Amino acid sequence: MKNNSISSSQIQILLLVLAGILLLGLGIWFGKGHNSPPMMVADEFPSATVLEVPVPLLQFSLNDHIGKLFTPDNFMRKWTFIFFGYTHCPDVCPTALVDMNNIYHDLAEKDELIEKMFGVGTQFVFITVDPERDTVSELREYVPFFNKHFIGLTGDADMIDSIARPLGIAYRRVPGKDAEKDYLVDHSASILLIDPLGRMRAVFSPPHVPKTIAADFRNIRKKYTEECCISGDEKTETVIFDYRKEKK
Amino acid sequence: MKKSLNVSLIFILLHLFSSAHAHQQVSVDNAWVRSAPPGADVLAAYMIIKNKSEETITLTGVSGSMFGRIEIHRTEMHEGMMKMIPQESMSVPAGGSVTLEPGGFHLMLIGPKTVPKEGEEIDLLLQFSNGHSQRIKVPVKADKNKGGVMEEHGHH
Ligand SMILES: [Cu+2]
Numbered sequence: 001m002k003n004n005s006i007s008s009s010q011i012q013i014l015l016l017v018l019a020g021i022l023l024l025g026l027g028i029w030f031g032k033g034h035n036s037p038p039m040m041v042a043d044e045f046p047s048a049t050v051l052e053v054p055v056p057l058l059q060f061s062l063n064d065h066i067g068k069l070f071t072p073d074n075f076m077r078k079w080t081f082i083f084f085g086y087t088h089c090p091d092v093c094p095t096a097l098v099d100m101n102n103i104y105h106d107l108a109e110k111d112e113l114i115e116k117m118f119g120v121g122t123q124f125v126f127i128t129v130d131p132e133r134d135t136v137s138e139l140r141e142y143v144p145f146f147n148k149h150f151i152g153l154t155g156d157a158d159m160i161d162s163i164a165r166p167l168g169i170a171y172r173r174v175p176g177k178d179a180e181k182d183y184l185v186d187h188s189a190s191i192l193l194i195d196p197l198g199r200m201r202a203v204f205s206p207p208h209v210p211k212t213i214a215a216d217f218r219n220i221r222k223k224y225t226e227e228c229c230i231s232g233d234e235k236t237e238t239v240i241f242d243y244r245k246e247k248k
Numbered sequence: 249m250k251k252s253l254n255v256s257l258i259f260i261l262l263h264l265f266s267s268a269h270a271h272q273q274v275s276v277d278n279a280w281v282r283s284a285p286p287g288a289d290v291l292a293a294y295m296i297i298k299n300k301s302e303e304t305i306t307l308t309g310v311s312g313s314m315f316g317r318i319e320i321h322r323t324e325m326h327e328g329m330m331k332m333i334p335q336e337s338m339s340v341p342a343g344g345s346v347t348l349e350p351g352g353f354h355l356m357l358i359g360p361k362t363v364p365k366e367g368e369e370i371d372l373l374l375q376f377s378n379g380h381s382q383r384i385k386v387p388v389k390a391d392k393n394k395g396g397v398m399e400e401h402g403h404h
Contacts (some may be wrong), residue, residue, distance in 0.1 A: 040299075041296070063378075087285075087288070088289055088290050089290075089332075089355075090282065090284065090290045090291050090292035090356065091292045091321070091323050091332065091350060091351065091354050091356075092287070092323055092330045092332075092350075092351065092385040094282055094284070094292075094391065095350045095351060095391070098392070102392075108371070129357050138287070141285050141286060141287040142287070142288075143282075145285035145286075158394045170328055170329055171329065172329065174331070176334070177319055177334040178317065182358070184331075184332050186326065186327075186331040186332075187329055188329055188330070189325075189330040189382055192329060194275075206325075206330075206351070207351065245339065
């Protein structure tokens with residue numbers, strides 16, 4: 001009898017300990033961010049949501065506005081600002097491109113387009129969400145109007161999906177007021193920052209203040225360029241990264 | 249000769265005064281069209297429309313011979329996406345104003361016959377619900393920065 005009651009209280013303690021371990025384990029499992037939003041660095045960058053763990057992109061192949069191929073390789077050893085839009089968009093898209101032009105000049109005026117330590121450049125990319133109307137020649141007229149160094153990208157709808165989805169860019173075609181071909185395209189209006197290993201590192205949500213974005217970009221670049229350049233061999237591996245492996 | 253000149257001067261002054269008076273219920277300031285690439289199929293026009301009357305005035309339509317069609321649009325954030333929403337009309341409250349600006353209300357100028365260059369002007373006709381209509385000249389400007397609209401002074 002006595003032994004029995006002792007052992008049942010021992011079982012209770014054992015159960016409690018087991019439950020504790022289970023809860024702890026669950027806590028760690030959830031804390032690891034299984035399917036949770038990427039970890040962010042708060043406060044340090046007022047205009048940006050910076051991803052502590054950069055988001056890898058999917059393989060894609062697009063054409064730039066002079067018809068050259070643009071693949072994830074084109075992200076390597078450069079910081080890249082990206083905006084998604086379409087040329088039949090006279091309000092939001094020109095505003096964002098003018099903002100990107102102001103960011104460009106903020107850097108260019110101080111000769112800061114190229115990062116000094118590793119010689120990593122900066123590029124600005126406009127990707128159409130309306131490939132049906134925005135052909136290469138359409139983009140050739142449109143994109144350089146804002147800055148002759150900017151790159152416009154178009155291609156198959158599937159390919160545009162491939163690059164847009166991991167970046168969290170949503171877009172949707174909606175009918176216009178009149179004729180069927182006058183459709184509009186709703187789209188996310190964030191400016192995205194891709195790191196020199198072709199991974200999304202930061203998101204700048206609208207409204208955009210070019211000066212603040214440029215200042216944040218300098219700090220992001222200072223903080224993260226090195227980790228992208230030290231493992232120089234990985235650049236040939238292109239984009240489909242397992243960041244867990246990389247973080248080791 | 250001198251007398252007739254004076255008379256015509258008075259006429260001109262009177263005319264100016266009366267047309268200024270007629271315009272007084274609605275005034276349009278800081279109007280501009282954003283300059284666009286030569287092949288652009290759509291442009292946007294921005295302005296501040298003031299209603300000095302004691303009743304709400306509604307902008308019901310806009311026309312311009314240079315364009316296939318002109319719509320009143322409003323840009324809104326919707327489900328994380330920027331969306332241009334065509335408006336049937338746009339009300340300007342009594343004694344108030346509505347600002348058409350990047351990222352908000354704009355006139356969507358669709359199908360320009362030729363794309364006007366920076367420094368040129370386009371003609372638009374604003375039609376209001378009270379039968380009033382107003383012809384405006386709108387300069388084409390490059391949008392260098394966000395503050396651009398606010399820094400401009402209205403033309404008269
Ligand atoms: Cu519009």
